[in-house]
Amino acid sequence: MRILSKLALALSCTVMAQAAYAQQVSNNVVKIGILNDQSGVYADFGGKFSVEAARMAVQDFGGKVLGAPIEIVNADHQNKPDVAASIARQWYDTENVDAIMELTTSSVALAVQGLSKDKKKINIVTGAATTELTGKQCSPYGFHWAYDTHSLAVGTGGALVDQGGKKWYFLTADYAFGYSLEDQTSQFVKAKGGEVVGSVRHPLAASDFSSFLLQAQSSGADVIGLANAGLDTQNAIKQASEFGITQGGQRLAALLFTLAEVKGLGAQAAQGLTLTEGWYWDQSDENRAFAKRFQEKTGRMPNMIHVGTYSAVLQYLKAIQKAGTDATEPVAEALHEMPVEDVFAKNGKVLPNGRMVYDMYLFQVKKPEESKGEWDLYTQLAKVPGDEAFIKAAESGCALTQ
Numbered sequence: 001m002r003i004l005s006k007l008a009l010a011l012s013c014t015v016m017a018q019a020a021y022a023q024q025v026s027n028n029v030v031k032i033g034i035l036n037d038q039s040g041v042y043a044d045f046g047g048k049f050s051v052e053a054a055r056m057a058v059q060d061f062g063g064k065v066l067g068a069p070i071e072i073v074n075a076d077h078q079n080k081p082d083v084a085a086s087i088a089r090q091w092y093d094t095e096n097v098d099a100i101m102e103l104t105t106s107s108v109a110l111a112v113q114g115l116s117k118d119k120k121k122i123n124i125v126t127g128a129a130t131t132e133l134t135g136k137q138c139s140p141y142g143f144h145w146a147y148d149t150h151s152l153a154v155g156t157g158g159a160l161v162d163q164g165g166k167k168w169y170f171l172t173a174d175y176a177f178g179y180s181l182e183d184q185t186s187q188f189v190k191a192k193g194g195e196v197v198g199s200v201r202h203p204l205a206a207s208d209f210s211s212f213l214l215q216a217q218s219s220g221a222d223v224i225g226l227a228n229a230g231l232d233t234q235n236a237i238k239q240a241s242e243f244g245i246t247q248g249g250q251r252l253a254a255l256l257f258t259l260a261e262v263k264g265l266g267a268q269a270a271q272g273l274t275l276t277e278g279w280y281w282d283q284s285d286e287n288r289a290f291a292k293r294f295q296e297k298t299g300r301m302p303n304m305i306h307v308g309t310y311s312a313v314l315q316y317l318k319a320i321q322k323a324g325t326d327a328t329e330p331v332a333e334a335l336h337e338m339p340v341e342d343v344f345a346k347n348g349k350v351l352p353n354g355r356m357v358y359d360m361y362l363f364q365v366k367k368p369e370e371s372k373g374e375w376d377l378y379t380q381l382a383k384v385p386g387d388e389a390f391i392k393a394a395e396s397g398c399a400l401t402q
């Protein structure tokens with residue numbers, strides 16, 4: 001009887017402890033929203049594959065935090081800031097979503113971060129690039145996780161100038177992301193002794209790049225910088241090949257190009273391209289093991305957006321565990337304090353402006369005959385240390401660092 005009594009007491013204490021933990025979680029569930037492009041030009045870039053990465057993070061964490069279940073919800077923002085803001089508002093106001101992540105497309109990310117700041121909710125961006133997220137439009141509850149335009153400019157821009165690509169012409173997507181990427185790369189090109197001889201802007205999801213490419217071709221530039229992403233970059237590269245641009249001696253710099261787009265374009269068309277990513281599946285045994293799990297679920301290898309989303313969700317859950325609550329202020333504080341150490345980032349750190357700093361890598365796309373398999377597409381050329389790749393907090397323009 002005494003043994004039964006002790007077991008009953010232990011069980012009662014466990015139940016009471018779990019109940020106490022759950023009281024620290026709003027609505028007794030931690031709900032994370034993955035908001036991104038699932039049907040447009042960036043659907044492969046992040047899309048539903050980022051949603052699967054988020055689910056993997058929840059699974060690896062154990063499915064619960066502080067005794068409360070973890071739920072992933074997702075939606076397609078169609079690359080429209082008003083649509084994204086409407087979804088985010090509904091999630092926050094009526095569906096009890098605690099944090100929103102991924103947020104492909106800079107204009108969308110800025111809109112949702114502004115709303116999240118007003119609502120005092122955490123957002124973690126992995127799919128958008130503009131440095132304004134941790135610059136003038138920074139938020140005490142906003143975090144930028146995977147990459148940004150500055151890190152891409154330092155990686156791809158710097159390498160090509162060093163290799164003799166002194167004169168640049170930009171073909172730029174006509175929205176916040178494109179402007180930021182062109183501006184950051186231009187500054188770095190000039191700082192390295194190069195010059196910008198011109199630029200042209202194209203609408204998002206353009207189908208015909210012929211007039212833009214002809215202007216770039218006639219500019220006399222050594223390098224045509226593609227300040228766009230997703231299918232826009234793929235289509236521009238395909239049409240540049242038709243015009244014989246690279247055959248004529250000019251180089252294409254894909255300023256934001258990931259494994260997903262390289263695979264979609266094909267090694268034959270993409271060979272020789274230089275690009276910057278923050279993660280590649282074949283860099284280590286740990287990366288290969290994660291990529292194999294991801295491929296089993298999705299049929300493809302992940303890029304830095306997918307694994308960055310995994311890392312962001314995992315770190316958010318770790319922060320809730322550390323804070324002992326899912327309340328925004330203590331969780332944000334924990335996110336700023338905790339090192340980032342997972343399959344995505346080694347020795348990562350979060351700056352006061354919300355920028356997560358980790359090492360980036362410069363890659364070159366292999367020639368078809370160099371590839372040993374379907375996804376064996378990159379040769380690593382260099383590592384760009386995080387402190388070089390990202391803007392220092394004090395220089396970012398974020399008021400939180402003053």
